[in-house]
Amino acid sequence: MSACNPARGFNLERCMQITEYIKETRAELKHVAWPTRRQAIVFTIVVIVISLATAAYLGAFDYVFTTLLKTII
Numbered sequence: 773m774s775a776c777n778p779a780r781g782f783n784l785e786r787c788m789q790i791t792e793y794i795k796e797t798r799a800e801l802k803h804v805a806w807p808t809r810r811q812a813i814v815f816t817i818v819v820i821v822i823s824l825a826t827a828a829y830l831g832a833f834d835y836v837f838t839t840l841l842k843t844i845i
Contacts, residue, residue: 807815
C-alpha cells in the first residue's frame with residue numbers, strides 16, 4: 773500500500789481510509805453464513821456435473837451441425 777509507505781510520501785488520510793476499509797471488511801466477513809465442508813463439496817460436484825453436461829450438449833450440437841454442413845457443402 774503506497775499510501776502508507778513513508779518512503780513514497782506518507783498520506784495519513786489515505787492510509788486511514790484503507791485501514792478503515794480493511795476493518796469494515798473483516799467485520800462484514802464475520803456476518804457471512806459460510807457453507808459447511810460437506811455443502812461446499814456437494815456444490816462443487818453439482819457445478820462440475822452441470823458443466824460437463826453442458827459441454828456434452830453443446831459438443832453434440834456442434835458435431836451434428838458440422839456434419840450437416842459438410843454434407844451440404
